[in-house]
Amino acid sequence: DTEVTQTPKHLVMGMTNKKSLKCEQHMGHRAMYWYKQKAKKPPELMFVYSYEKLSINESVPSRFSPECPNSSLLNLHLHALQPEDSALYLCASSQEVTRDGRNTIYFGEGSWLTVV
Amino acid sequence: AQSVTQLGSHVSVSEGALVLLRCNYSSSVPPYLFWYVQYPNQGLQLLLKYTSAATLVKGINGFEAEFKKSETSFHLTKPSAHMSDAAEYFCAVSGGGGNKLTFGTGTQLKVEL
Numbered sequence: 426d427t428e429v430t431q432t433p434k435h436l437v438m439g440m441t442n443k444k445s446l447k448c449e450q451h452m453g454h455r456a457m458y459w460y461k462q463k464a465k466k467p468p469e470l471m472f473v474y475s476y477e478k479l480s481i482n483e484s485v486p487s488r489f490s491p492e493c494p495n496s497s498l499l500n501l502h503l504h505a506l507q508p509e510d511s512a513l514y515l516c517a518s519s520q521e522v523t524r525d526g527r528n529t530i531y532f533g534e535g536s537w538l539t540v541v
Numbered sequence: 542a543q544s545v546t547q548l549g550s551h552v553s554v555s556e557g558a559l560v561l562l563r564c565n566y567s568s569s570v571p572p573y574l575f576w577y578v579q580y581p582n583q584g585l586q587l588l589l590k591y592t593s594a595a596t597l598v599k600g601i602n603g604f605e606a607e608f609k610k611s612e613t614s615f616h617l618t619k620p621s622a623h624m625s626d627a628a629e630y631f632c633a634v635s636g637g638g639g640n641k642l643t644f645g646t647g648t649q650l651k652v653e654l
Binding site: 429431456458465466467468470473481515519522523525526527528529530531532533534535537 | 570582585631641646
């Protein structure tokens, strides 16, 4: 069982709605990530938080707004999304961010988002 | 820059047969290499990780992978396929800053009776 938990598992939202995806990890990790995965494609990195500070934003549109309230929690706030944003959103964590990438990244089960 | 190439987007084997999923990497620094599995409608689960401690890496569910620097390969194998192995498998490389995982395009494994 994964130790990264995501809620909700499924979300349907209209293009004018505001919603949030939530993620929690209990492994004492200090790095957390959001990935987006379209059908039949590999995950794509969106954001990286290191010690609760945003360290990487992969040029993600501002309609996606991440938040890291504390070292265990990671949110993704969604507003004015487009149908093409429909995808599986994966949260992940690792012990910390290192330059050589040695730390394993552990993924949650994901949140399926459908924008109508 | 780092990259991985997975040869074969779809692999089909008979139950009990050898599983071989191919991954070749490109990296300007010593790489950390991973294999992840994704079952239908689920997240990614770590199968195994190469850290340079040993070239033959054993993972969960009977899978293993061998790191061959001369061939820049990290192929995943399992001696005997089981129906429950049917899933998408991703090879990934990490390093070069920021714990950024670079994934291959994935291989869909089908196991037939």
